[in-house]
Structure formats: C-alpha cells, structure tokens
Amino acid sequence: MSIVEVRGLSKRYDPPKGVLAVDDASFSIERGEIFSLLGPNGAGKSTTIAMLSCLLRPSHGDALVDSHSIIDDPQAVKSVIGVVPQEIAVYPDMTARENLVFWGRMYGLSGAELQTRVGEVLELVSLADRQKDRVDKFSGGMKRRLNVGVALLHRPSILYLDEPTVGIDPQSRRSILDGILALRDQGMTVLYTTHYMAEAQELSDRIGIIDHGRMIALGTHAELVRIVGQEARVDLTVDHMLEGMVERWKELPGVSSASVEDEHAELLVDDANAVLPRLFEEAAEGGSRITSVNVSEPNLELVFLHLTGRALRE
Amino acid sequence: MSRIWTLARKDLLETRRDPLSALFIVVMPIVFTAFLGLMFGSGTDRLSVVVHDADRGEQSQRLVAALEGSAAVRVVPKSAAGLESWVADGRAAAGLLIPQGFSASVKDGRRAGLVVVSDQTSSGAQAIIAEIRAVAGGLVAADRAARVGVATAAKLKGEGDGKLDSEARQTEITATAQRLATQAMAQPAVTLRTVRAGAAAGQVPTGFTLSSPGMIVNFIMFSLMTAGMGVIMERRNGTLRRLMTTRMRRDELIAGKMAGMFVLTFFQQALLIGAGQFLFGVDYLNDPVALVLMMIALSLVASSLGLLLAALLSSEQALVAAVVIVSMSVSALSGAWFPLEIAGEGFRAVGHVLPTAWILDALRDIVTRGAGVGDVLSAFAVALAWATGLFGVAVARFRLA
Ligand SMILES: Nc1ncnc2c1ncn2[C@@H]1O[C@H](COP(=O)(O)OP(=O)(O)O)[C@@H](O)[C@H]1O
Numbered sequence: 001m002s003i004v005e006v007r008g009l010s011k012r013y014d015p016p017k018g019v020l021a022v023d024d025a026s027f028s029i030e031r032g033e034i035f036s037l038l039g040p041n042g043a044g045k046s047t048t049i050a051m052l053s054c055l056l057r058p059s060h061g062d063a064l065v066d067s068h069s070i071i072d073d074p075q076a077v078k079s080v081i082g083v084v085p086q087e088i089a090v091y092p093d094m095t096a097r098e099n100l101v102f103w104g105r106m107y108g109l110s111g112a113e114l115q116t117r118v119g120e121v122l123e124l125v126s127l128a129d130r131q132k133d134r135v136d137k138f139s140g141g142m143k144r145r146l147n148v149g150v151a152l153l154h155r156p157s158i159l160y161l162d163e164p165t166v167g168i169d170p171q172s173r174r175s176i177l178d179g180i181l182a183l184r185d186q187g188m189t190v191l192y193t194t195h196y197m198a199e200a201q202e203l204s205d206r207i208g209i210i211d212h213g214r215m216i217a218l219g220t221h222a223e224l225v226r227i228v229g230q231e232a233r234v235d236l237t238v239d240h241m242l243e244g245m246v247e248r249w250k251e252l253p254g255v256s257s258a259s260v261e262d263e264h265a266e267l268l269v270d271d272a273n274a275v276l277p278r279l280f281e282e283a284a285e286g287g288s289r290i291t292s293v294n295v296s297e298p299n300l301e302l303v304f305l306h307l308t309g310r311a312l313r314e
Numbered sequence: 315m316s317r318i319w320t321l322a323r324k325d326l327l328e329t330r331r332d333p334l335s336a337l338f339i340v341v342m343p344i345v346f347t348a349f350l351g352l353m354f355g356s357g358t359d360r361l362s363v364v365v366h367d368a369d370r371g372e373q374s375q376r377l378v379a380a381l382e383g384s385a386a387v388r389v390v391p392k393s394a395a396g397l398e399s400w401v402a403d404g405r406a407a408a409g410l411l412i413p414q415g416f417s418a419s420v421k422d423g424r425r426a427g428l429v430v431v432s433d434q435t436s437s438g439a440q441a442i443i444a445e446i447r448a449v450a451g452g453l454v455a456a457d458r459a460a461r462v463g464v465a466t467a468a469k470l471k472g473e474g475d476g477k478l479d480s481e482a483r484q485t486e487i488t489a490t491a492q493r494l495a496t497q498a499m500a501q502p503a504v505t506l507r508t509v510r511a512g513a514a515a516g517q518v519p520t521g522f523t524l525s526s527p528g529m530i531v532n533f534i535m536f537s538l539m540t541a542g543m544g545v546i547m548e549r550r551n552g553t554l555r556r557l558m559t560t561r562m563r564r565d566e567l568i569a570g571k572m573a574g575m576f577v578l579t580f581f582q583q584a585l586l587i588g589a590g591q592f593l594f595g596v597d598y599l600n601d602p603v604a605l606v607l608m609m610i611a612l613s614l615v616a617s618s619l620g621l622l623l624a625a626l627l628s629s630e631q632a633l634v635a636a637v638v639i640v641s642m643s644v645s646a647l648s649g650a651w652f653p654l655e656i657a658g659e660g661f662r663a664v665g666h667v668l669p670t671a672w673i674l675d676a677l678r679d680i681v682t683r684g685a686g687v688g689d690v691l692s693a694f695a696v697a698l699a700w701a702t703g704l705f706g707v708a709v710a711r712f713r714l715a
Pocket residue numbers: 013014018019020021039040041042043044045046047048
C-alpha cells in the first residue's frame with residue numbers, strides 16, 4: 001500500500017474570499033520513492049506540505065500518512081514524518097549536538113536511546129567532528145545538513161523537504177541532493193518540493209506538476225515528457241520585435257505555441273529543422289534579423305509551458 | 315510535561331549564552347539600585363544631624379556618643395558655622411548645638427540647655443528633635459539617678475550631710491552609680507512609633523529600602539525584552555513551526571515558553587534580592603514565606619505579560635518599543651522610581667490598578683515593617699487575577715508563524 005494517500009485535498013486561506021492555495025489535490029506516494037512536487041512560487045507546494053505535516057487544517061479532503069488520517073490522528077502522523085523546513089530551523093547559539101539532543105527530546109526520545117541516535121545522525125550528516133561547535137560558526141552547507149539531520153532523529157518513515165536548496169551555493173546544493181539520494185538508497189521515502197526543473201528531473205522517481213493549486217500532471221519523467229510528444233523548444237532573439245510577428249509565427253505549420261518577451265521568443269515546434277527557415281523568412285520580410293537561436297529537446301520545462309502557456313522560470 | 319521543561323531549559327540556556335543578558339538582568343539593576351538609593355537617602359535610613367559641641371565637657375561628649383549610637387540619626391560633627399550652612403542647604407535635617415557650660419549644669423543638677431537648628435516644618439527635623447530629647451533626657455536622668463543613689467547611701471550610713479568617707483571615695487561611688495544608672499536607662503522604658511494615617515508603610519522609605527524593591531520591579535519588567543525576543547526569534551527562524559511538527563502540542567509549547575520566562579524572572583529576582591540583602595542591607599528576609607509569595611506573584615505577572623507581548627508582536631523593533639513603553643510606564647505608575655505616597659491620591663489610585671503597585675507595596679511592607687503572609691495575600695490575589703487574564707489573551711492570540 002502507498003505510504004501517503006492524498007484524497008481531494010483543498011485549502012482556502014481566509015475563506016470565503018481568500019486564496020484557494022490547493023485545489024482538490026489527489027495523489028499517492030509509494031514506499032521508498034522520491035516524489036517531487038514541481039511548481040512555480042505560489043503554486044501551493046508549501047501549503048500542501050503544511051497540511052500533510054498537520055500544521056494546517058485542510059478546507060476539504062483528507063490524507064492518510066502511514067494509514068493515519070491527518071485530520072483524525074495528527075499525533076500519530078507526526079510520529080512517522082520528518083519535516084525539513086525551507087528555513088534553517090535550528091538554534092544558532094547552541095552546538096550541533098545540543099540541537100540534536102533538544103529536538104530528539106521533542107520527538108520523544110530519551111536516555112541512552114537518545115544519545116545513540118544523536119551519534120548516528122551526526123555521522124549520517126557528516127557533522128560528528130564538529131558536534132561541539134556552535135551552529136552560528138557553521139558554513140551554509142553544514143547548517144543545511146544539520147537542518148536535515150534534525151528531521152531524521154526519530155527514524156521517520158517519510159521525509160518531507162520543502163525547497164531545501166533555495167538560495168544556497170552550488171556545492172552545498174550538490175551535497176544536499178547527494179544526501180537525499182543516499183537516504184532513498186537506504187529505503188527512505190521522500191516528499192520533495194522544488195521550482196527547479198533540473199532538480200526534480202534528477203532526483204525524482206515520480207513528479208507532480210502543480211500550478212495555481214492544481215495538480216496538472218503526474219508521472220515519471222519519461223511519462224511527463226511524452227505529454228509534449230516530439231515537440232522541441234526554440235528560443236530565439238531578434239534585433240527588434242515586429243508587431244504581429246508572434247501571431248504570424250504561430251500560424252506557421254508545425255508551430256503549436258509561441259510566446260514573446262521583449263526581443264526574446266519561445267516556440268514549441270514539432271520539427272525544428274522544417275520550421276526554422278520559415279521563421280527566418282518571416283522575420284526578414286518584416287525587416288527584422290534573428291540574432292540567436294537555441295533548440296532544445298523536450299523536457300519538464302517544456303511540459304510546463306505546454307500545459308500552462310507560461311514558462312517555469314528558474 | 316517533560317517537553318515543557320525541556321523547552322524552558324533550552325530557553326534558559328540560550329539566555330545564559332547571550333552576552334548582553336547578564337548586563338540587563340543583573341548588572342544594570344544593581345547599578346541603578348545603588349545610584350537611586352544614594353540619591354534618595356545617602357545610603358542610609360538614618361537622618362543626618364550636624365552636631366557642634368562648644369562645651370567639650372564630660373557630659374557633652376557622652377551625649378554625642380549616645381547620639382552616635384542611635385539607630386535613628388546619623389551624627390555629622392561640624393563647626394558652628396558649618397552647622398548652620400548644612401541645615402540651610404538641606405544637607406542635614408537639623409543641627410544640634412551643645413552650648414558651653416552644658417556639662418557643668420548637668421553636674422550641678424541645674425537645668426541644662428541645648429539648641430536645635432532646624433526647619434520646623436520638616437518631618438525629619440521632628441524626628442531628630444524627638445530623638446535628641448530622648449537621648450539627652452536619658453543621660454541627664456541617669457546622672458540624677460546616680461546622685462540620688464549616692465545621697466541615699468550616705469544618708470543610710472548616718473552621715474546627714476551626704477558626704478562619704480573621703481573625696482576620692484565619693485568620686486568612685488558616684489561613678490559606679492552613674493554607670494549602673496546609665497545601664498538601667500539604656501533600655502527605654504517606653505517606645506513610640508509614629509504611624510501616619512494613609513501611608514501604607516507608615517513612613518516614606520528612603521535610600522536602598524526605597525530603590526531596591528523598585529528596581530527589582532523595573533528590571534523584571536525590562537526582562538520581558540529577553541523573554542519576548544526568544545519567541546519572536548523562534549517564530550522568525552521557523553523553529554516555532556518546526557516544534558509543532560514534532561509531537562509537541564500547542565498548549566505544551568505555550569506552557570514551555572511561559573515556564574522559561576517564569577524561571578528567568580524568578581531567578582533574576584532571587585539574585586537582586588540577594589544583592590539587596592547583602593550588598594545594600596535591605597531587610598528582605600523578615601518573612602521568607604511572604605517574600606517568596608511576592609516573588610511568585612511578580613514572576614507570574616511578568617511571564618504572562620511577556621507571553622502576551624510575544625503573541626501580539628512579530629518584529630523585534632515592535633517588541634523593543636513595547637517593552638520600553640510598558641516597563642517605563644508600569645514602573646513609574648507602580649511607584650518603582652519614587653514612592654506613590656509622595657505622588658498624591660489620584661496617581662496612587664491609578665497606580666493601584668496595576669498588580670505591580672500592589673506587589674511593590676507588599677515588598678516594601680516586608681522590608682520596612684516585617685509584613686507577613688497575611689499582609690501580602692491581597693497583593694497575591696490581584697497579581698494572580700492579572701496573570702490569568704493576560705495568559706488567557708496570550709493563548710488565544712499566540713501565532714506560530
Ligand atoms: N498564510 C497565508 N495566508 C494567505 N495566503 C497564503 C498564506 N500562505 C500562502 N498563501 C498563498 O497561497 C498560495 C500558495 O502559497 P504556497 O503554498 O506558499 O506556495 P509555494 O510554496 O508553492 O510557493 C500563494 O498564492 C500564497 O500567496
């Protein structure tokens with residue numbers, strides 16, 4: 001059976017007029033997989049995580065986590081989840097070890113079990129040699145690792161990570177992603193949210209694409225890419241954008257969508273080789289020159305563009 | 315229960331690690347207690363009296379010595395000119411001039427005169443005059459009693475003229491009699507304590523007795539800064555929300571935060587009361603049970619108020635502003651800076667809406683009059699009612715993010 005079963009979950013902030021942040025979401029997460037929620041800022045990722053963490057009461061629907069209802073038995077749900085917030089939610093004026101001991105007690109550990117587990121987690125997040133140092137002396141990457149370590153203390157069945165790589169350097173990001181893959185290899189189930197297409201692609205066994213609170217697509221990377229079929233994306237820059245040019249491009253055979261922003265345009269085409277000469281012609285007729293072209297094969301970003309008509313900006 | 319205590323202990327650990335907390339919690343209040351205490355009463359409850367001894371005889375020196383031994387006044391020896399200027403400047407409430415011939419008059423059993431220079435309207439001067447009258451009267455009375463004793467002894471020996479064997483023998487007997495009489499007079503036969511109607515303590519406290527309890531209330535209120543900041547930082551760095559993803563419940567979280575504030579302010583009170591008792595000689599340990607009751611009352615009020623501020627405010631700036639305003643106005647209105655007795659009826663009535671005014675009155679009653687548990691129960695009840703109300707609002711309004 002799936003470890004997480006989400007059924008018709010909705011959240012409206014400040015009803016009845018407020019934002020419908022999550023709109024009738026239904027999905028399930030299998031044991032041992034990394035499941036990503038991919039979507040732009042404001043899509044409803046954090047709201048979904050907050051409901052699945054029992055921090056926020058759903059307006060409608062329910063979810064079962066390890067067969068406990070988030071509405072009827074939040075305490076049982078909390079004992080099987082490990083939540084890694086986006087911010088570094090640890091105490092900077094305490095040492096790594098003091099932090100882990102404190103959070104371990106909050107998770108209900110005590111005595112020898114607590115000490116053993118703190119030692120294990122320190123090894124797991126490679127902070128054993130710095131355990132007696134205050135967290136405010138740590139580098140960004142070390143703080144991130146501790147932030148993850150806290151959520152592992154009570155051996156959760158599933159780990160939630162809400163955009164853990166926002167605003168960190170490439171090296172720290174790499175070590176976080178490697179850490180998550182290593183945890184999955186040890187059998188951990190992971191619910192991951194991100195607005196980085198590449199992260200979702202690299203990490204996930206399955207991906208749910210979420211926009212304006214709605215789950216608009218769900219599947220493995222290969223399944224999702226198949227949605228856009230053979231379509232490729234063409235990015236081009238012109239020296240000046242003519243009025244009505246996008247509309248003319250759109251009408252060309254083989255072009256399924258086109259959008260423009262200043263001197264840049266993005267088109268989805270079924271055969272780039274066939275379409276490109278026509279694009280140059282159309283531009284030249286109006287007296288404009290194409291100064292750069294980039295063709296990319298189908299990916300998640302294209303899927304998002306295809307489904308929403310908007311780019312998923314990084 | 316163990317989660318509540320773990321959270322409270324964690325908060326206290328963080329406070330201890332904060333380099334500024336020792337400054338605000340202990341150093342500043344002690345400095346202000348010393349400063350205000352010296353300002354209010356030159357470091358003592360005794361009234362200053364300047365004394366000029368123009369007589370320099372045996373009796374005048376005994377009078378000065380007796381005044382120096384008095385618990386009510388502090389003797390400052392001065393020249394005749396210095397005496398007048400000290401009284402004129404208000405540096406002393408009164409001056410005592412012992413005229414030439416004082417000792418001779420006492421010795422001959424004649425009426426002995428003393429001159430007191432004072433501002434008649436000052437209550438301090440009244441107290442000094444009363445003290446001089448008592449001390450000098452006692453001395454003269456002892457002297458006369460000795461003479462009567464010697465005369466009686468002589469009479470009983472059958473020597474009607476009151477003379478004993480020899481001149482030397484007589485002097486010796488007189489001295490012994492005098493010493494015995496003085497000892498007998500040392501314990502006053504009657505003591506009088508004046509209690510002014512209206513004033514709770516019966517007297518306006520001065521010096522450290524005034525400043526120490528006041529500064530305790532003032533700086534306990536100021537500690538709301540430390541306590542409230544703990545919650546605001548936790549809300550901002552997300553640990554408050556994270557706590558709720560563990561198995562901690564909301565009521566446990568709030569209780570833990572309040573417990574941390576309670577222990578912090580209680581510990582601060584213990585330190586400041588210790589400093590008051592042993593550094594400044596303020597008599598807090600008159601009734602330990604009453605004292606502990608008032609400490610609990612003050613910590614309950616402070617921690618529930620701290621919780622409320624933390625519940626209502628979300629930025630550090632707002633908290634700093636609120637704590638400065640609240641601690642200043644609460645302290646002033648409660649009489650922490652100057653006793654409410656001198657502020658007038660209206661001010662006094664306004665002040666006694668606040669639990670801190672009640673607590674402060676009770677603390678001062680403990681240190682000046684030795685008030686007991688029965689005397690502080692009403693203050694405890696007022697504090698408990700306030701704390702319950704503040705806590706209720708805080709719990710209702712407490713936000714995690
Ligand atoms: N506490 C809140 N009150 C009202 N609206 C909110 C609140 N939190 C988030 N929202 C709104 O809900 C929507 C989804 O937000 P969020 O779940 O944070 O998105 P994401 O995590 O995907 O960026 C956004 O429009 C956001 O403005």
